[in-house]
Amino acid sequence: MAASPSTARVINDRLALGLLQREGPLTASQLKTLTGLSRPTVADLVERLQDSGLVRVVGETGDRRRGPNARLYGIAADRAHLAALDVRTHSVSVVVADLLGTxxxxxTAPIGSETATEAAVEQAVALLERTAREAGAEPLHSVGVGAPGLVDPVSGELRETTGLPAWHRRLVAALQExxxxxxxxxxxxxLAALAEQRLGAARGQDTFVLLWLGLGVGAAVVLDGKLRKGASGGAGEIGFLPVPGTARLPSAAGCEGGFHSLAGSAAVAELAAAYGVSAAAGPQEPPATALVRAAVADVRSAAPGGRPASGRPASGRQDAAGAFLDALADRLAIGTAAVSAVLDPGRIVLAGEVGHAGGAALAARVEDRLALMSPLRTEVRAGTLGGAAVLRGALLTAREAAQDELFTP
Structure with missing residues (x-):
């Protein structure tokens, strides 16, 4: 059945907007070529999109020819303003952008562990409002929020989670109010998985798993191009995965004894201490992050014959750092082997603060060990977006929500 004229207009408009978003400003002639639509149809849709405020003339071509230069049409980036928040246990980061994601x-602002719930919420909301105001981006159209914990797949609300601050759940309601x-x-x-798929280490992959290594551990599962959240939103709670090498099994009340006890920040810090690896962590940084970063740096660049402040020869420090990374890779391979056996994702991305600190050196070690444990070929890559991954994913979510509304007449 042929589409009705109104449906065809919507399809054509979305097609043109998508091209303008991906390719940047285009002339009507270029839109005609890329869409395959007739010249009158393109002229009509350009006029419609200009009338709606979504598209405007942003310049002219510089071609030398007889007659006037062709007009360049582009998306009106200031048609809507967006924001993203990365909510951490002791801080919140904000980015404000236009409709094109610029x-x-x-x-960023710290929020102390002793801060009362309402005061913490007020600090976070005020930070967003102040940042939007200073950017001249009021009112905001859509706001994406990334937070630790489970999100109910039905209500879309952040569920109460033991060990996380109460202000996390109150923040979303306060923003809505x-x-x-x-x-x-x-x-x-x-959100980190979404960002890595669109912009980073999983670009072009429709099936992969992102392993988050930070204060705790978690995973995001993308199968056949779709993020899989599970029946209760708990898909990827890999910290609860029972694994060998721990003193006990995890329970419904806590993940101690599960994979968390091998790969969480505290466990990685203890492992580093056992190999004599030390480093000072930065503000709001998981202890394991600085340790892994220092180990990678030692393995790559310790000068033979040099002597660190401790007096140990650089070669000895380098050996210790390499042994620590090997042992950490052994632990991570246990969890990734289980993921590989169940999901066959083809690629696993190591993300979070610790995954980013380990980089390619840690990812290569994990891939080597995984190849010995599983017959399923699985690449292991380090995330490329680092600490910006959650904010980038939250901004992509806000941007898609805004475009879904604005791009539909």
Missing amino acids: TLAEA RLPATVLVENETN
Whole structure:
């Protein structure tokens, strides 16, 4: 059955907007070539999109020819403003952007562990409002929020999770109350996977698993191009995975004894101490991050014959760092082998602060060990977006929500 004229117009408009978003400003002639539509149809849709405020003339071609230069049409980036929040246990980061995703302003603020719930919520909301105001981006159209913990797949709300601050759950409601914006919340690991798929180490992959290594461990599962959240939103809670090498089994009340006890930040720090690896962590940084980063640096660049402050020969420090990374890779291979056996993802991305610190050196070690444990070929790659992955994923979510609404007449 042929599409009705109104349906055809919607399809054509979305097609043109998608091209303008991906390719940048285009002439009507270029839109005609790329869409395959007739010249009158392109002229009509350009006029419609200009009338709606979504598209405007942003320049002219520089071609030398008889007659006037062709007009360049582009998406009106200021048609809507977006924001993203990365909510951590002791801090919150904010980025404000336009409809094309261009960053207009960003800010980060610590939130102390002793801060009362309402005061913490007020600090986070005020940071967002101030950043948007200073960027000239009020009112906000859509806000994406990335946070640790489970998000209910039915209600879309952040579920109460033991060990996480109460202000996390109150923040989403406060944003909805204070802002005339659509507020979308998602687990931080899932958002990091979205960002790595669109912009980073999983680009072009429709099936992969992102392993988050930070204070705790988690995973995001993408199968056949779709993020899989599970019946209760708990898909990827790999910290609870029973594994060998721990003193006990995990329970419904806590993940101690599961994979968390091998790969969580505290466990990695203990492993580093056992190999004599030490490093000072930065503010709000998981202890394991600095240790892994220092070990990678020692393995790569310790000068033979040099002597660190401790007096140990650089070669000895390098050996210790290499042995620590090998032992950490052994642990990570246990969890990734289970993931590989069940899901056959083809690629596993190591993300989070610790995964980013380990980089290609740690990823290669894990891949080598995984190849010995599983008959299923699985690449292991380090995430490329680092600490920006959650914010980038949250901004992509906000941007898609805004475009879904604005691009549909």
